[in-house]
Amino acid sequence: AALKDGLRSQVSAALKEGRVTPTELCQRCLALIRSTKFLNAYITVAEETALKQAEESEERYKRGQPLGILDGIPIAVKDNFNTAGIETTCASNMLKGYISPYNATVVQKLLDHGAVLLGKTNLDEFAMGSGSTDGVFGPVRNPWSYSKQYKEKSVPKPCSEDEESDWVITGGSSGGSAAAVSSFTCFAALGSDTGGSTRNPAAHCGVVGLKPTYGLISRHGLIPLVNSMDVPGILTRCVDDAAVLLGSLAGHDPKDSTTIQDDFKPFELPNLTDISKLSIGIPKEYHAPGLSSEILALWSKAADLFKMAGAKVVEVSLPHTRYSIVCYHVLCTAEVASNMARFDGLEYGHRSDMKDSTESMYAATRREGFNDVVRGRILSGNYFLLKQNYEKYFVKAQKVRRLIANDFVKVFRSGVDILLTPTTLSDAAPYTEFIQEDNRTRSAQDDILTQAANMAGLPAINVPTALSERGLPVGLQFIGRSFQEKQLLTVAKWFEKQVQFPVIQLEEVKRHDNGVFQHQKSASFS
Amino acid sequence: QNVSVEVLDHLEHLALVDFRDSEGVERLQKAIQFADQLHEVNTDGVEPMDSVLEDRCLYLREDDVTEGNCTKELLENAREKVEEYFVAPPGNIPLPKLEERDTFLQGS
Numbered sequence: 001a002a003l004k005d006g007l008r009s010q011v012s013a014a015l016k017e018g019r020v021t022p023t024e025l026c027q028r029c030l031a032l033i034r035s036t037k038f039l040n041a042y043i044t045v046a047e048e049t050a051l052k053q054a055e056e057s058e059e060r061y062k063r064g065q066p067l068g069i070l071d072g073i074p075i076a077v078k079d080n081f082n083t084a085g086i087e088t089t090c091a092s093n094m095l096k097g098y099i100s101p102y103n104a105t106v107v108q109k110l111l112d113h114g115a116v117l118l119g120k121t122n123l124d125e126f127a128m129g130s131g132s133t134d135g136v137f138g139p140v141r142n143p144w145s146y147s148k149q150y151k152e153k154s155v156p157k158p159c160s161e162d163e164e165s166d167w168v169i170t171g172g173s174s175g176g177s178a179a180a181v182s183s184f185t186c187f188a189a190l191g192s193d194t195g196g197s198t199r200n201p202a203a204h205c206g207v208v209g210l211k212p213t214y215g216l217i218s219r220h221g222l223i224p225l226v227n228s229m230d231v232p233g234i235l236t237r238c239v240d241d242a243a244v245l246l247g248s249l250a251g252h253d254p255k256d257s258t259t260i261q262d263d264f265k266p267f268e269l270p271n272l273t274d275i276s277k278l279s280i281g282i283p284k285e286y287h288a289p290g291l292s293s294e295i296l297a298l299w300s301k302a303a304d305l306f307k308m309a310g311a312k313v314v315e316v317s318l319p320h321t322r323y324s325i326v327c328y329h330v331l332c333t334a335e336v337a338s339n340m341a342r343f344d345g346l347e348y349g350h351r352s353d354m355k356d357s358t359e360s361m362y363a364a365t366r367r368e369g370f371n372d373v374v375r376g377r378i379l380s381g382n383y384f385l386l387k388q389n390y391e392k393y394f395v396k397a398q399k400v401r402r403l404i405a406n407d408f409v410k411v412f413r414s415g416v417d418i419l420l421t422p423t424t425l426s427d428a429a430p431y432t433e434f435i436q437e438d439n440r441t442r443s444a445q446d447d448i449l450t451q452a453a454n455m456a457g458l459p460a461i462n463v464p465t466a467l468s469e470r471g472l473p474v475g476l477q478f479i480g481r482s483f484q485e486k487q488l489l490t491v492a493k494w495f496e497k498q499v500q501f502p503v504i505q506l507e508e509v510k511r512h513d514n515g516v517f518q519h520q521k522s523a524s525f526s
Numbered sequence: 527q528n529v530s531v532e533v534l535d536h537l538e539h540l541a542l543v544d545f546r547d548s549e550g551v552e553r554l555q556k557a558i559q560f561a562d563q564l565h566e567v568n569t570d571g572v573e574p575m576d577s578v579l580e581d582r583c584l585y586l587r588e589d590d591v592t593e594g595n596c597t598k599e600l601l602e603n604a605r606e607k608v609e610e611y612f613v614a615p616p617g618n619i620p621l622p623k624l625e626e627r628d629t630f631l632q633g634s
Contacts, residue, residue, distance in 0.1 A: 098603055099602070099603065101596065101599035101600065101603070102599075214579070215578070215579050215582075228576065228577050228578070254587065257584060257585065258577070258579065260579065320567070323567055326560060326561060326564050327564065329557070329560055329561060330564065337541065344542075346612050346614055347600070347603065347604050347612055348603035351605040351606065354615075355615045356615060356616075356619070357615055357616055357617065357620075357621075358614045358616065358617040359617075359620065359621045360615070360619075360621060360622075361614070362542045363542040363543070363621065366542055366543045367543065367544050367546075370543065372546070372550070372553075375543045375544070375550070376550065376553045376554070376557070378541050378543050379537050379538075379541050379543060379545065379550070379553075379554055380554055380558075382537050382540050382541045383529070383533075383537055383554060383557075383558065384561065386536075393561055393564065395574050396564050396565070396569060397561075397564060398574030398576065399567075399569035399572040399575070400564060400567050400569060401574075401575045402572055402573060402574065402575035403567065403569065403572060405575060405578060440553070440556070440557065440560075444560070457579070482578075
């Protein structure tokens with residue numbers, strides 16, 4: 001089976017017919033992980049356990065009793081999900097060496113379906129950031145930096161040393177997961193999405209990034225950032241695969257009281273031929289300041305595509321869009337202040353050697369364990385929660401949240417089925433440029449188009465659309481009604497078919513440093 | 527408009543996290559400035575929203591014990607323990623006052 005094949009349509013059949021075995025798949029993925037180590041997409045590679053899982057899967061296929069489509073499929077998990085027996089760090093010194101005693105519900109579900117857990121992927125520390133550049137294990141590199149498509153378009157540098165400095169970021173915070181999927185090291189990866197953390201890197205890395213409706217997928221075991229907005233995210237190479245993953249993950253979890261109790265039925269996506277009954281909304285406020293003219297043009301082209309295929313395409317208004325980021329900033333820091341309070345060194349994670357008193361030990365532990373970004377958000381959050389500020393900031397933000405959520409309700413009530421918007425303001429920035437601005441500024445800029453869906457709890461998906469002039473992926477976002485993932489994914493799948501986004505052509509990469517990395521051969525992906 | 531040293535000190539106590547340097551304090555100032563934009567929005571008569579699932583009932587379950595007995599696993603990740611206890615340094619000792627603490631704010 002080709003690593004770029006769809007799960008339901010091709011890989012599953014190949015496994016069932018024995019044309020490829022789970023151990024072969026696993027080994028190929030592990031080899032690819034090794035040869036793409038320079039991407040820094042993985043924090044932990046669980047080679048032994050993965051091979052064991054693959055062997056067990058192989059036994060099941062031999063007996064003719066696979067657990068389902070995901071049986072034997074290599075997947076990766078963002079390092080803020082608990083994985084039993086495997087280190088879970090959240091890319092922070094605070095949790096270095098922390099071995100989870102349990103599996104997050106979504107991880108357990110994947111394992112119960114026979115998936116093979118290859119490892120934990122890199123992220124911004126505690127999922128705070130939009131570049132996957134601020135974790136303690138270093139930044140993640142966008143695989144497209146090493147693609148033929150990007151290299152063809154870049155201005156050749158005079159000095160060969162500089163070849164290494166113009167790599168672009170993956171976006172974040174689930175950058176490791178996006179890079180892992182984009183570079184074929186796994187078929188799917190779990191991310192998390194609080195302000196766009198799955199959709200943003202998906203757009204920059206040219207993969208499908210699904211943010212499900214809040215309450216559809218369990219957060220049990222996902223180390224929380226903002227309890228009222230976090231959701232596990234799904235990253236895959238095609239929309240069909242996202243539906244497969246969704247099918248195995250969604251549903252009520254008694255261990256997460258914020259999951260809804262409605263029955264969830266996994267679905268297959270139909271191949272839409274007639275979209276004349278579909279109404280697509282184009283929110284004018286998403287023509288945000290800073291939106292690149294390239295992406296604006298693509299967005300327009302996409303709207304025309306729907307129009308010409310017979311759908312109703314209307315301009316709509318979500319008037320409070322521009323306050324979404326400010327609102328998020330307050331609510332997020334407030335919840336972070338609360339959620340990070342559990343890290344005190346006593347029961348798990350880093351513990352300082354300071355022994356004078358409990359409080360001073362806590363303070364020293366947190367001083368040593370958290371980076372600037374995390375500490376900054378904790379302090380801001382505490383500020384907004386002070387008695388004298390509570391009404392003015394926190395409650396005020398909660399009121400604005402309702403206004404934002406109501407904007408969506410009004411638009412969907414007016415007959416619009418799906419909203420079409422850009423996912424990011426531009427294609428991926430070079431790392432050296434990205435780090436010129438601080439984390440908060442960057443997040444505020446980059447989350448603008450994705451954040452409101454988290455405010456309102458709505459499902460949203462990034463579909464890779466085209467390559468930019470620099471040869472980098474650009475995606476568009478579809479936002480759907482609450483719990484209408486089937487409709488959302490069906491439309492996304494139709495769109496994906498229309499745009500035929502190109503496959504990444506990963507180039508040979510020469511490394512000049514210490515001979516640590518060998519001359520990489522361009523992997524043949526078939 | 528600047529946040530007073532008293533409030534900064536208070537925040538360090540509440541959060542048990544330090545500002546570390548002037549950049550940290552700047553960061554807070556900028557964050558507050560940014561958040562002030564909220565006041566441009568008219569929210570008269572609008573109720574605060576806690577959760578997008580507010581229209582649904584929180585479910586209840588039977589009060590039966592379904593899990594536990596995982597003392598060993600839970601103790602494994604702790605650095606200091608004695609038998610089945612997590613060990614903490616002495617409590618009831620407040621953090622030193624601003625003048626006595628080793629904090630960036632001392633110079634302010």
